[in-house]
Amino acid sequence: MAERCGWCGNDPLYIAYHDREWGVPEYDGRALWEKLVLDGFQAGLSWITVLRKRENFRAAFNGFDPADIATWGEPEVARLLADPGIIRHRGKIEATIGNARAFLAIGGAEAFSEKMWAYVGGAPVVNHFATLAEVPASTPLSEQISRDLRKAGFRFVGPTIVYAWMQACGLVNDHLVSCPARRV
Template structure:
């Protein structure tokens, strides 16, 4: 058995996330949406910061229920800007509300999942990287998915955020060759 991907270090929370969640194919559209939102909040920060605050985000954003979030306005934005348990960034909070509206306009969970998975033909793309240096920050595919999301009204979903999200949700399997969590 090889070594796990080095990006998670030895933080127990990060190791558990790597071993049990990162790269596991996610087909539930609501869960895909939540992870996209969290990846958007990560922009400019480390993932471990978001992971440590994930339960706070879930509480603050009503379990990431798009139907509820889509109805929010300035009072909810103001409330979230005072919540120390989350990343208090107006643009990211407002994007979450807009992204909930875009998600619903797209048709909700099943339509969102179908649309996202159609970009990879319904099955994870498996890469064969031996070192972290080989793993790209974005790809032509993540550029296409990002463009598709933006055309549908999503924000905070540039090619780099989108690629990280695709890795996390198992659309792309970027566990290093030899990683025990590779699952192929």
């Protein structure tokens, strides 16, 4: 009998995210950047916390428009720190602004997508894990991408965050072999 990956539990929001979004290849560079930012906000928290606030994040961060966010300064940081609809962490907010600048510096959406997908040869790496215990928290590839992103000026992009992002964006397919959402 096919069983969904156990990490999403019984929460309907989490189940919908797992079934429809997690692990689906994302090639839109702006969407890849948004997901990387949100994974950075997850650091130290559970993904469901971020997922429940995702629409609030989108509103607070102007639809995750990097060109707009890159111009922000202390007034916008103060506004975001006062917004109870998001995770109010100065370092993560300031990193988002800096990450928008880094994103634009490497050429924006198309360049970001091409650069990220080049790490996996343009197609998802399909893993064959039978249990959640087999799924790594990071890999040598996520460590390399993390190093490269940091060199490009990104923050809150450690190897574990990057690997979670790679899973979410479908650069790797880590749905368990028994999962009905597994697409291969």
